Amino acid sequence: MTDHKGFVLWFTGLSGSGKSTLSRMIEGELRKRGCKIEVLDGDEVRENLSKGLGFSKEDRDTNIRRIGYVAKLLARNGAIAITAAISPYAEVRNQCRAMNRNFVEVYAECSIEELTRRDVKGLYAKALSGEIKNFTGISDPYEAPENPEVTINSETQSEEESLVAIMSYLESSGYIPAVAANA
Amino acid sequence: MTDHKGFVLWFTGLSGSGKSTLSRMIEGELRKRGCKIEVLDGDEVRENLSKGLGFSKEDRDTNIRRIGYVAKLLARNGAIAITAAISPYAEVRNQCRAMNRNFVEVYAECSIEELTRRDVKGLYAKALSGEIKNFTGISDPYEAPENPEVTINSETQSEEESLVAIMSYLESSGYIPAVAANA
Numbered sequence: 001m002t003d004h005k006g007f008v009l010w011f012t013g014l015s016g017s018g019k020s021t022l023s024r025m026i027e028g029e030l031r032k033r034g035c036k037i038e039v040l041d042g043d044e045v046r047e048n049l050s051k052g053l054g055f056s057k058e059d060r061d062t063n064i065r066r067i068g069y070v071a072k073l074l075a076r077n078g079a080i081a082i083t084a085a086i087s088p089y090a091e092v093r094n095q096c097r098a099m100n101r102n103f104v105e106v107y108a109e110c111s112i113e114e115l116t117r118r119d120v121k122g123l124y125a126k127a128l129s130g131e132i133k134n135f136t137g138i139s140d141p142y143e144a145p146e147n148p149e150v151t152i153n154s155e156t157q158s159e160e161e162s163l164v165a166i167m168s169y170l171e172s173s174g175y176i177p178a179v180a181a182n183a
Numbered sequence: 184m185t186d187h188k189g190f191v192l193w194f195t196g197l198s199g200s201g202k203s204t205l206s207r208m209i210e211g212e213l214r215k216r217g218c219k220i221e222v223l224d225g226d227e228v229r230e231n232l233s234k235g236l237g238f239s240k241e242d243r244d245t246n247i248r249r250i251g252y253v254a255k256l257l258a259r260n261g262a263i264a265i266t267a268a269i270s271p272y273a274e275v276r277n278q279c280r281a282m283n284r285n286f287v288e289v290y291a292e293c294s295i296e297e298l299t300r301r302d303v304k305g306l307y308a309k310a311l312s313g314e315i316k317n318f319t320g321i322s323d324p325y326e327a328p329e330n331p332e333v334t335i336n337s338e339t340q341s342e343e344e345s346l347v348a349i350m351s352y353l354e355s356s357g358y359i360p361a362v363a364a365n366a
Contacts, residue, residue, distance in 0.1 A: 036260040048252045049232055051245070062234070069231045070253055077219040079260035 004035050004176045006075040008068075008100045009166075012087045012145060013108030014137045015123055016115045018154045018162065022108065023084040025163050035080055035176065040067050042085035055134040061092045068096030075100055088136045090143040102175065106166060107148035112137050114155050149173075187218050187359045189258040191251075191283045192265045192349075195276060195328060196291030197320045198306055199298045201337045201345065205291065206267040208346050218263055218359065223250050225268035238317040244275045251279030258283055271319045273326040285358065289349060290331035295320050297338050332356075 009026065011019040023039050030037050046053070049066045053059040064087050071081035087093050097103045115137070116124045127135030134140045150169045152162035171178040192209065194202040206222050213220050229236070232249045236242040247270050254264035270276050280286045298320070299307045310318030317323045333352045335345035354361040 038256050038260060049249055052235075066232055070256065073221050073253065074256060074260060077221060077257060077260065077262035079262070 004030075004033075004080065005102055005174070006078040007080055007102035007104060007175050008071045008075050008096075009080065009082045009170075010071070010087070010093065010096065010103060010105045011082070011084045011108055012093060012105065012148075014110060014112065014115055014142055015086060015135075016118060016120060017108035017110040018152065018159065019084040019086075019108045021159060022106075022152065022162055022166070023082045025159065026166060027082060029163065029167060030080060030176070033176070033179070036078065037080040037082065038074055040071060040081060040083045040085075045070075045085065055140070057089065061089060064089070064092045065095065068092075068099055071096070072099045075102060086136050086142070088140065088142045090145065093145065104150065104169065104173075104175070105145055105148040107145050107151045109144070109151055109153045110155055187213075187216075187263065188285055188357070189261040190263055190285035190287060190358050191254045191258050191279075192263065192353075193254070193270070193276070193279065193286060193288045194265070194267045194291055195270045195288065195331075197293060197295065197298055197325055198269060198318075199301060199303055200291035200293040201335065201342065202267040202269075202291045204342060205289075205335065205345055205349070206265045208342065209265060209349060212346065212350060213263060213359070216359070216362070219261060220263040220265065221257055223254060223264060223266045223268075228253075228268065238323070240272065244272060247272070247275045248278065251275075251282055254279070255282045258285060269319050269325070271323065271325045273328065276328065287333065287352065287356075287358065288328055288331040290328050290334045292327070292334055292336045293338055 011023060013019050020041060027037055027039050045067050046063060050063045053063050064085060067083050067085055071083055074081040119125055123132060124138065126132040127138040136142050150166055152165055170176045194206060196202050203224060210220055210222050228250050229246060233246040236246050247268060250266050250268055254266055257264040302308055306315060307321065309315040310321040319325050333349050335348055353359045
């Protein structure tokens with residue numbers, strides 16, 4: 001078992017910006033290293049902790065606070081909690097940061113133009129047509145973080161480059177042991 | 184740090200039967216031994232995970248499932264999760280058991296007559312007068328577990344005796360290392 005710290009790796013970013021994909025890549029990498037890790041995915045958490053909540057600001061904030069609470073419990077018991085919800089509002093993200101001693105915010109940056117162009121799941125088209133209401137970035141606000149520990153950008157970086165950026169931050173900040181390049 | 188397993192210690196029993204008190208005693212004892220531990224108290228969980236839920240069977244079950252989910256995440260990452268909610272319904276307790284590989288159910292047994300007589304918080308009087316609705320054991324059902332791993336009884340045992348009974352079970356079942364009597 002690797003000797004790592006308990007910490008929260010908090011992704012924030014618009015739908016389609018790469019939060020879930022990168023979460024799973026990091027999870028795989030950290031599992032290979034023997035870390036204790038949980039990914040608190042937006043959809044899974046809504047199913048298990050927040051069924052019945054909608055997408056108003058109040059309900060979104062409640063959902064995010066619950067994720068922050070569970071992440072805190074995991075991190076203070078030595079596990080790594082990765083959260084991958086959009087978490088659009090800065091205030092509640094900062095509340096979650098304040099609850100957690102070890103908190104690493106990763107901003108998955110991507111322009112709305114690019115996301116609308118890709119639209120892998122067809123959600124942006126539905127949001128633009130009004131079929132989906134309260135869609136972050138289209139009909140609901142997204143507040144980008146001002147001082148995230150790491151910023152990744154799927155327009156200018158490959159997934160592999162983003163993974164390396166995050167892992168490098170975690171190693172250089174002492175959250176996880178550094179691995180020799182030729183290990 | 185003691186080398187212990189991750190597991191769930193699940194208390195069930197009527198209000199006033201000693202769940203919270205024993206939870207905190209066990210928490211203290213296990214912390215002294217260097218264990219990673221969280222107590223998921225009924226009230227704290229309602230505040231952090233289940234605000235807005237009431238006391239209908241459906242809402243109670245949802246609350247208990249959420250506790251079971253968080254306990255699962257903690258236990259599978261090597262921590263000890265103690266839950267101290269009334270958890271009156273057998274079916275949902277068994278769902279939580281099924282979610283967790285290492286699950287120890289502790290039945291805090293105490294007759295309704297004795298609890299009504301003690302009534303430390305005055306809740307039973309209010310339940311009997313109808314001031315509090317849906318009160319487990321008075322106006323709402325309580326389904327005692329059929330095969331709990333440990334049963335304690337505050338009518339026939341001191342708190343210290345109950346603590347010893349639970350700790351002995353955890354040691355003899357290999358959940359935590361045994362401590363020499365004269366350690």
